[in-house]
Amino acid sequence: MKQKLLLTVITIVALAAMVGNAQTNNQSMSDKSKTLVAYFSATGTTMEAASKLAKLADADLFEIVPEIPYTPADLNWRDKSSRSTLEMQDKSSRPAVASKVENMAQYDTVFVGYPIWWYIAPTIINTFLEQYDFTGKTVIPFFTSGGSGAGETMKYLRPSAPGANWVDPKNLNYMSENEMKSWINSLK
Numbered sequence: 001m002k003q004k005l006l007l008t009v010i011t012i013v014a015l016a017a018m019v020g021n022a023q024t025n026n027q028s029m030s031d032k033s034k035t036l037v038a039y040f041s042a043t044g045t046t047m048e049a050a051s052k053l054a055k056l057a058d059a060d061l062f063e064i065v066p067e068i069p070y071t072p073a074d075l076n077w078r079d080k081s082s083r084s085t086l087e088m089q090d091k092s093s094r095p096a097v098a099s100k101v102e103n104m105a106q107y108d109t110v111f112v113g114y115p116i117w118w119y120i121a122p123t124i125i126n127t128f129l130e131q132y133d134f135t136g137k138t139v140i141p142f143f144t145s146g147g148s149g150a151g152e153t154m155k156y157l158r159p160s161a162p163g164a165n166w167v168d169p170k171n172l173n174y175m176s177e178n179e180m181k182s183w184i185n186s187l188k
Protein backbone atom coordinates (compact mmCIF):
# COMPACT_ATOMS: atom_id res chain seq x y z
CA MET A 1 0.00 0.00 0.00
CA LYS A 2 2.79 2.35 1.02
CA GLN A 3 4.66 1.46 -2.14
CA LYS A 4 1.62 2.23 -4.30
CA LEU A 5 1.21 5.62 -2.62
CA LEU A 6 4.89 6.42 -3.15
CA LEU A 7 4.61 5.45 -6.83
CA THR A 8 1.58 7.72 -7.26
CA VAL A 9 3.41 10.66 -5.65
CA ILE A 10 6.47 10.08 -7.86
CA THR A 11 4.29 9.93 -10.97
CA ILE A 12 2.53 13.21 -10.06
CA VAL A 13 5.84 14.98 -9.38
CA ALA A 14 7.31 13.70 -12.68
CA LEU A 15 4.24 14.84 -14.65
CA ALA A 16 4.29 18.26 -13.01
CA ALA A 17 7.98 18.63 -13.90
CA MET A 18 7.24 17.71 -17.54
CA VAL A 19 4.43 20.25 -17.84
CA GLY A 20 6.63 22.92 -16.28
CA ASN A 21 9.42 22.13 -18.71
CA ALA A 22 7.13 22.30 -21.72
CA GLN A 23 5.87 25.70 -20.60
CA THR A 24 9.41 27.01 -20.18
CA ASN A 25 10.35 25.74 -23.64
CA ASN A 26 7.33 27.40 -25.25
CA GLN A 27 8.17 30.61 -23.47
CA SER A 28 11.74 30.66 -24.74
CA MET A 29 10.62 29.70 -28.28
CA SER A 30 8.18 32.59 -28.56
CA ASP A 31 10.60 34.99 -26.90
CA LYS A 32 13.03 34.38 -29.74
CA SER A 33 11.06 36.32 -32.32
CA LYS A 34 8.80 38.72 -30.51
CA THR A 35 7.45 41.77 -32.27
CA LEU A 36 6.30 45.06 -30.80
CA VAL A 37 4.15 47.74 -32.40
CA ALA A 38 4.80 51.03 -30.58
CA TYR A 39 2.94 54.12 -31.71
CA PHE A 40 2.13 57.72 -30.90
CA SER A 41 -1.19 59.09 -32.05
CA ALA A 42 -2.60 62.53 -31.24
CA THR A 43 -6.03 62.15 -32.84
CA GLY A 44 -6.55 58.41 -33.31
CA THR A 45 -5.66 57.76 -36.97
CA THR A 46 -2.26 56.20 -36.31
CA MET A 47 -3.74 54.33 -33.35
CA GLU A 48 -6.23 52.62 -35.66
CA ALA A 49 -3.51 51.64 -38.14
CA ALA A 50 -1.25 50.43 -35.29
CA SER A 51 -3.96 48.22 -33.78
CA LYS A 52 -4.65 46.63 -37.16
CA LEU A 53 -0.93 46.10 -37.70
CA ALA A 54 -0.39 44.53 -34.27
CA LYS A 55 -3.23 42.09 -34.90
CA LEU A 56 -1.98 41.08 -38.35
CA ALA A 57 1.68 40.86 -37.29
CA ASP A 58 0.80 38.96 -34.10
CA ALA A 59 2.64 41.64 -32.12
CA ASP A 60 2.34 43.31 -28.74
CA LEU A 61 0.95 46.84 -28.82
CA PHE A 62 2.35 49.81 -26.90
CA GLU A 63 1.06 53.37 -26.94
CA ILE A 64 3.65 56.12 -26.60
CA VAL A 65 1.65 58.39 -24.28
CA PRO A 66 2.89 61.95 -23.78
CA GLU A 67 3.36 62.96 -20.15
CA ILE A 68 1.48 66.14 -21.03
CA PRO A 69 -1.36 65.31 -23.45
CA TYR A 70 -1.67 67.40 -26.64
CA THR A 71 -4.74 69.61 -26.62
CA PRO A 72 -6.43 70.69 -29.87
CA ALA A 73 -4.77 74.11 -29.40
CA ASP A 74 -1.37 72.38 -29.05
CA LEU A 75 -1.96 70.68 -32.40
CA ASN A 76 -2.83 73.84 -34.34
CA TRP A 77 -0.19 73.96 -37.06
CA ARG A 78 -1.50 77.29 -38.32
CA ASP A 79 -0.54 78.87 -35.00
CA LYS A 80 3.12 79.86 -35.04
CA SER A 81 3.31 79.68 -31.26
CA SER A 82 1.38 76.45 -30.63
CA ARG A 83 3.14 73.67 -28.73
CA SER A 84 3.49 71.41 -31.79
CA THR A 85 4.84 74.26 -33.96
CA LEU A 86 7.43 75.18 -31.32
CA GLU A 87 8.44 71.56 -30.68
CA MET A 88 8.82 70.81 -34.37
CA GLN A 89 10.88 73.96 -34.93
CA ASP A 90 13.31 72.80 -32.25
CA LYS A 91 14.68 69.47 -33.42
CA SER A 92 16.29 68.93 -30.01
CA SER A 93 12.94 69.10 -28.18
CA ARG A 94 12.14 65.83 -26.40
CA PRO A 95 8.56 65.80 -25.05
CA ALA A 96 8.38 63.44 -22.08
CA VAL A 97 6.76 60.00 -22.42
CA ALA A 98 4.51 58.82 -19.57
CA SER A 99 5.21 55.07 -19.64
CA LYS A 100 7.94 52.58 -20.56
CA VAL A 101 7.95 49.32 -22.49
CA GLU A 102 8.49 46.48 -20.05
CA ASN A 103 11.48 44.40 -21.06
CA MET A 104 12.30 45.86 -24.48
CA ALA A 105 15.10 43.28 -24.67
CA GLN A 106 12.58 40.54 -25.54
CA TYR A 107 11.66 42.16 -28.88
CA ASP A 108 13.80 41.76 -31.97
CA THR A 109 11.44 43.60 -34.31
CA VAL A 110 9.88 46.92 -33.38
CA PHE A 111 7.40 48.79 -35.55
CA VAL A 112 7.31 52.49 -34.61
CA GLY A 113 4.27 54.48 -35.73
CA TYR A 114 3.46 58.19 -35.76
CA PRO A 115 1.55 60.91 -37.58
CA ILE A 116 3.62 63.09 -39.91
CA TRP A 117 4.08 66.52 -38.36
CA TRP A 118 5.71 69.14 -40.54
CA TYR A 119 6.92 66.45 -42.97
CA ILE A 120 8.74 64.38 -40.31
CA ALA A 121 8.05 62.35 -37.16
CA PRO A 122 6.99 64.24 -34.00
CA THR A 123 9.98 64.69 -31.69
CA ILE A 124 8.28 62.51 -29.03
CA ILE A 125 9.34 59.61 -31.28
CA ASN A 126 12.95 60.65 -30.68
CA THR A 127 12.24 60.64 -26.94
CA PHE A 128 10.86 57.11 -27.24
CA LEU A 129 13.79 55.81 -29.30
CA GLU A 130 16.38 57.32 -26.99
CA GLN A 131 14.91 55.48 -23.98
CA TYR A 132 16.06 52.05 -25.20
CA ASP A 133 18.94 50.21 -26.79
CA PHE A 134 17.87 49.16 -30.29
CA THR A 135 21.23 47.69 -31.25
CA GLY A 136 20.65 44.67 -33.50
CA LYS A 137 16.89 45.11 -33.53
CA THR A 138 14.92 45.64 -36.73
CA VAL A 139 13.06 48.93 -36.51
CA ILE A 140 10.27 49.58 -38.99
CA PRO A 141 8.77 53.08 -39.03
CA PHE A 142 5.20 53.58 -40.24
CA PHE A 143 3.03 56.66 -40.38
CA THR A 144 -0.27 58.27 -41.28
CA SER A 145 -0.54 61.78 -42.69
CA GLY A 146 -2.79 64.26 -44.42
CA GLY A 147 -1.11 63.30 -47.67
CA SER A 148 2.63 63.86 -47.21
CA GLY A 149 5.12 61.05 -47.63
CA ALA A 150 7.94 60.18 -45.24
CA GLY A 151 9.85 63.35 -46.16
CA GLU A 152 13.06 63.62 -44.18
CA THR A 153 11.79 61.34 -41.41
CA MET A 154 14.85 59.09 -41.41
CA LYS A 155 17.35 61.94 -41.24
CA TYR A 156 15.97 62.77 -37.79
CA LEU A 157 15.05 59.30 -36.51
CA ARG A 158 18.23 57.38 -37.34
CA PRO A 159 20.51 59.25 -34.90
CA SER A 160 18.11 58.39 -32.03
CA ALA A 161 18.65 54.63 -32.54
CA PRO A 162 21.99 54.37 -34.32
CA GLY A 163 22.49 50.63 -33.72
CA ALA A 164 19.13 49.60 -35.20
CA ASN A 165 18.63 47.87 -38.53
CA TRP A 166 16.31 50.46 -40.02
CA VAL A 167 13.72 49.60 -42.66
CA ASP A 168 12.29 52.35 -44.93
CA PRO A 169 9.22 54.05 -43.43
CA LYS A 170 5.84 52.84 -44.64
CA ASN A 171 2.83 55.01 -45.37
CA LEU A 172 -0.26 53.32 -43.89
CA ASN A 173 -2.79 55.92 -45.09
CA TYR A 174 -5.84 54.03 -46.38
CA MET A 175 -3.99 50.70 -46.43
CA SER A 176 -6.33 47.73 -46.72
CA GLU A 177 -5.93 44.66 -44.54
CA ASN A 178 -4.71 42.60 -47.52
CA GLU A 179 -2.13 45.22 -48.47
CA MET A 180 -0.98 45.31 -44.87
CA LYS A 181 -0.67 41.53 -44.80
CA SER A 182 1.50 41.44 -47.92
CA TRP A 183 3.67 44.26 -46.58
CA ILE A 184 4.21 42.36 -43.31
CA ASN A 185 5.07 39.20 -45.28
CA SER A 186 7.54 41.12 -47.43
CA LEU A 187 9.45 42.06 -44.27
CA LYS A 188 10.08 38.45 -43.22
Ligand SMILES: Cc1cc2nc3c(=O)[nH]c(=O)nc-3n(C[C@H](O)[C@H](O)[C@H](O)COP(=O)(O)O)c2cc1C
Nearest residue numbers: 041042043044045046115116118119145146147148
Ligand atom coordinates in the same frame (compact mmCIF):
# COMPACT_ATOMS: atom_id res chain seq x y z
C1 LIG B 1 1.03 69.65 -35.87
C2 LIG B 1 0.63 68.85 -37.06
C3 LIG B 1 1.40 68.89 -38.20
C4 LIG B 1 1.03 68.13 -39.33
N1 LIG B 1 1.85 68.14 -40.42
C5 LIG B 1 1.51 67.40 -41.52
C6 LIG B 1 2.35 67.36 -42.66
O1 LIG B 1 3.43 67.96 -42.73
N2 LIG B 1 1.92 66.64 -43.75
C7 LIG B 1 0.74 65.94 -43.73
O2 LIG B 1 0.40 65.30 -44.72
N3 LIG B 1 -0.06 65.93 -42.63
C8 LIG B 1 0.30 66.63 -41.53
N4 LIG B 1 -0.50 66.60 -40.42
C9 LIG B 1 -1.71 65.75 -40.41
C10 LIG B 1 -1.47 64.41 -39.70
O3 LIG B 1 -0.26 63.80 -40.11
C11 LIG B 1 -2.59 63.42 -39.99
O4 LIG B 1 -3.83 63.99 -39.70
C12 LIG B 1 -2.39 62.14 -39.18
O5 LIG B 1 -3.08 61.07 -39.79
C13 LIG B 1 -2.87 62.29 -37.74
O6 LIG B 1 -2.60 61.09 -37.03
P1 LIG B 1 -3.10 60.85 -35.54
O7 LIG B 1 -4.61 60.91 -35.58
O8 LIG B 1 -2.62 59.48 -35.24
O9 LIG B 1 -2.50 61.90 -34.67
C14 LIG B 1 -0.15 67.35 -39.30
C15 LIG B 1 -0.93 67.33 -38.13
C16 LIG B 1 -0.55 68.08 -37.03
C17 LIG B 1 -1.40 68.03 -35.79
